Amino acid sequence: MEFKTILFYIFSTVTVVAALRVITARNPVHAALFLVLAFFNVAALWMLLQAEFLALALIMVYVGAVMVLFLFVVMMLDINIERVRQGFWNNLPLGALVGLLMVGEMAVVLSGRYFGLANLPPQNLPADYSNTKELARLLYTDYAYPFEIASVILLVAIIAAVMLTLRSRKDNKSMHPADQIAVKAKDRMRLVKMAPEVELPVAAAKEGE
Amino acid sequence: MEAAVVSFVEPLLGSFWGSIKPVWPLIWTLLRIVLILVPLLLSVAYLTFWERKVIGWMQVRIGPNRVGPWGLLQPIADGLKLFLKEIIFPTAADKKLFVLGPILAIAPALALWAAIPFSPGWVLANVDAGVLYLLAVGSVGVYGIIIAGWASNSKFPFFGAMRASAQMISYEISMGLALITVLMVSSSLNLTEIVVGQSKGLFAGMGVGFLSWNWLPLLPMFGVYLISGVAETNRAPFDVVEGESEIVAGHMVEYSGMSFAMFFLAEYANMILISAMVSIFFLGGWLSPVGFLPDGFHWMAAKMAAVLFFFLWIRATFPRYRYDQIMRLGGFWWWASG
Numbered sequence: 001m002e003f004k005t006i007l008f009y010i011f012s013t014v015t016v017v018a019a020l021r022v023i024t025a026r027n028p029v030h031a032a033l034f035l036v037l038a039f040f041n042v043a044a045l046w047m048l049l050q051a052e053f054l055a056l057a058l059i060m061v062y063v064g065a066v067m068v069l070f071l072f073v074v075m076m077l078d079i080n081i082e083r084v085r086q087g088f089w090n091n092l093p094l095g096a097l098v099g100l101l102m103v104g105e106m107a108v109v110l111s112g113r114y115f116g117l118a119n120l121p122p123q124n125l126p127a128d129y130s131n132t133k134e135l136a137r138l139l140y141t142d143y144a145y146p147f148e149i150a151s152v153i154l155l156v157a158i159i160a161a162v163m164l165t166l167r168s169r170k171d172n173k174s175m176h177p178a179d180q181i182a183v184k185a186k187d188r189m190r191l192v193k194m195a196p197e198v199e200l201p202v203a204a205a206k207e208g209e
Numbered sequence: 210m211e212a213a214v215v216s217f218v219e220p221l222l223g224s225f226w227g228s229i230k231p232v233w234p235l236i237w238t239l240l241r242i243v244l245i246l247v248p249l250l251l252s253v254a255y256l257t258f259w260e261r262k263v264i265g266w267m268q269v270r271i272g273p274n275r276v277g278p279w280g281l282l283q284p285i286a287d288g289l290k291l292f293l294k295e296i297i298f299p300t301a302a303d304k305k306l307f308v309l310g311p312i313l314a315i316a317p318a319l320a321l322w323a324a325i326p327f328s329p330g331w332v333l334a335n336v337d338a339g340v341l342y343l344l345a346v347g348s349v350g351v352y353g354i355i356i357a358g359w360a361s362n363s364k365f366p367f368f369g370a371m372r373a374s375a376q377m378i379s380y381e382i383s384m385g386l387a388l389i390t391v392l393m394v395s396s397s398l399n400l401t402e403i404v405v406g407q408s409k410g411l412f413a414g415m416g417v418g419f420l421s422w423n424w425l426p427l428l429p430m431f432g433v434y435l436i437s438g439v440a441e442t443n444r445a446p447f448d449v450v451e452g453e454s455e456i457v458a459g460h461m462v463e464y465s466g467m468s469f470a471m472f473f474l475a476e477y478a479n480m481i482l483i484s485a486m487v488s489i490f491f492l493g494g495w496l497s498p499v500g501f502l503p504d505g506f507h508w509m510a511a512k513m514a515a516v517l518f519f520f521l522w523i524r525a526t527f528p529r530y531r532y533d534q535i536m537r538l539g540g541f542w543w544w545a546s547g
Contacts, residue, residue: 027303029306029359030306033306033356036352052336052337052338052341053338053341056338056341056342056344056345057341057345059345059346059348059349060341060344060345060348063345063348063349064344064345064347064348064349064351064381065348065378068351068352068355068374068378071352071355071359072355072371072374075355075359075367130337130338130398131337131338132337132338132341132398
């Protein structure tokens, strides 16, 4: 058995176990952390396929950004896991049906008999082959327009999400930083020129002699 | 280098060599890992000493001078003290995650060193997508903080973790944006090639190589990267993670002994890492600044030391930022300029 095969089995076992724990863990924070573990191992599996850009992007985007925000939300909510589990047995048949359908579809795709997988040229990569460079070349030449359209759609989605959740609260006491910076000293404080000491009247001075 | 070591080890082991040969690549990798980690941990220890000395001098104090000659054994004494202290588990803490927190904080900080080249060929893994690796594994470090804050099951650590991770995530983005310009200039994700790319140029041909390094053509991005690096490692003046008068020690409140030391080690290892990355991306790595002096690891070390000194210098000089000002600075100015 090749060393890579051993690695494959280790990573895939951990992935499957972690994925199972995501749905069986009692604590939602633990579930989210198991999902992180599953992502990590999937990235390792992709690395075995020499898709290093996809693997590292998966870690960077999903583990490094998406799951962190996910954890934030899960940690701050007080989720009652018993209430979430109430409908489990009612929903099980439908869920199982969807799951079986997905397994069947994946099997059809992966067995490759109907998709001409056998006709693909054998992978013969030169030593200095860079996955990232090839991907970038494809994205910015052959698929330039779909790529641009996808990015514009994403941008619209970002702005829409911000606009949908943006609301100004009436009880908010925060100040606009620009107003804070624009404040001049004379707006806040009036400086009065005064003599440092008052001269005694001449008559009083004479009496004091 | 490997061939030289093999030819030295082979006669030494004699007949044992046959049984060792199949696992030799593993042993060789482990040896190199030790060769990187031991100096790294030593420099972490002495960075704390140097920090206290430098800040002491800048503030007209003496700094540590009691333990050993010139106080040189101070970090050893500190380490021993932390090592011998008891690790206290809060009653309400999630025990497993409480242990996992510090581990996840330090593991990425050490794992990142695998891709850092110190000199031509002196690198544990000369990966093609080195920059991506640094960004990806670097983004995992935030989990240590979040998990520690949550697992402690108490208010201050939780708020501290929120602050720290929000700050780290937003500054990671500006660091990434600054790196994109470096990638565009050097058109490679390989760290060694990024350094080699800086050795060519108009000024390098004239013998003043330091003007050909990325810092000059990418000067604004150099500034963004350096300042974001300070914020990313939660150092002063952006050290709002800790604050005696507001959130005490942030996510580390409930940690004691070695588990606290792990966070401490991770912070300093990350500082050294940022200095290494600044030297590689912007200051020409191991390249010599002038033509008539040879390149080598000593230049890399000198540049890292200079960047680390900058870290300590600004800590002694600037007052802290207010938290909302940090987030505004990171979220608005650095992203926009990136």
